[in-house]
Amino acid sequence: MSVDFKAVPRLAGGYRFQWEEAQQNHVLLYPEGMVQLSDTAAAVLSLCDGKRTVEAIVAQLEEDYETEGLDEDVTQFLMEAEAQGWVKYG
Amino acid sequence: MAKIPPPLWLLAEVTHSCPLQCPYCSNPLQLVPKKDELDTEGWLKVLHQARKMGAAQLGFSGGEPLVRKDLEVLIAEARKLGYYSNLITSGVGMDAARVEKFRELGLDHIQVSFQADDATLNDYLAGTHAFQHKLDMARAVKASGYPMVLCFVIHRQNTDRVAQMLDLAAELQADYVELATTQFEGWALANRDHLLPTLEQVREAERVAHHYQEKLKGKMKIYYVVPDYYENRPKACVAGWGKVFLAVAPDGLVLPCHSARSLPNLELHNVRDHDLAWIWYESKAFNYFRGEDWMKEPCRTCDEREKDFGGCHCQAFKLTGDPTNADPTCAKSPHHHLIEQAIDTTRLNPNSSKPLLFRKRQNNSNLS
């Protein structure tokens, strides 16, 4: 599996991404389940809005974190997220 | 003791009324009468209080939750509060328009349960004609943009048809299928002689489930869990008493596990009288099996106690008379022979002479 920089990721149907005050954590909710997300995972998922390309997500994060070379981290996470069924393309 | 975590899962058993009569139902034999149910205000209060404490997953179940005319109101409020809400239903009591309405109001997921893969067996087990409608509702759920999540409750009477169930699910283009093994509580326990599968059946169902998991990988997700009677280890009931899970019964009684009503000497409280937070954090009932102080041997010194917390206390009570005993499905339990006996009975005598007890209010009195 690899990630196409021009592809547009979005959350898969049935998944909801949100901040949980009681857990002080971002979580991903799905039918009868929930995962707590790391800060990095949350940052990427919050940008998987079905509009931005992978390229745009990387650029946005690099700007937000005032850093460079995040493409590895982002694609790594997106591959995992796709394998888990959290994220779909198109 | 370590700090008590907040609940994450709220199960709202909004009613015990149900148009179906499944003999494998895990509801208590003493069903809560309709007149004792919490009203809309009562349920809204429950939703608010639990959300404030941290519950994020919400299940509407019963009985049949669709019987409640105010389900729409509860769903809308749940969405507003930020719950992820799941409707656990037989499908009887909705049509395509009601599904569409739920979708608009922000319900997140609908799970439709089937009794079997064909009309005759399905409707026999349900005690009513429901099969065709279930098919229609499974399709309606998917048509309105939800993932299609199906649940087949399996037991001796239908477990030989797991392949056909999965074929049906594939034909319907289900996204998830749960092959839920009957939990022997409530009505299911009363009917255990009819419902407990044999070892051969369990192994065969497992084989078939794995075969389909491979075959349909990436298309349909299949969940199958071996029944605890055949596992030699208990299930970690509700992921640990008072840790993540909270159920509210139709009459407002707050339960650490949905069959806790059956436990003796457990002083349960009602949301009509107490705040949910007090019940969760302070009440004796919720603290009763928290931690490990309550444990006896063999659990007390067992190196697996962090995995299953001693199993199901309701099962321990029902079968051994003492809820602080190890769950007898555990091979280390001194009462494990009770499970072996039940398994033997099933093997030697697959056609029980007792009548099958259908779940309906009139049948409460046929017991004891």
Ligand code: SF4
């Ligand atoms: S198991 Fe059957 S009888 Fe029990 S609540 Fe569910 S649909 Fe109704």
Ligand code: SF4
């Ligand atoms: S002895 Fe108790 S803690 Fe150990 S595996 Fe059995 S039920 Fe679980």
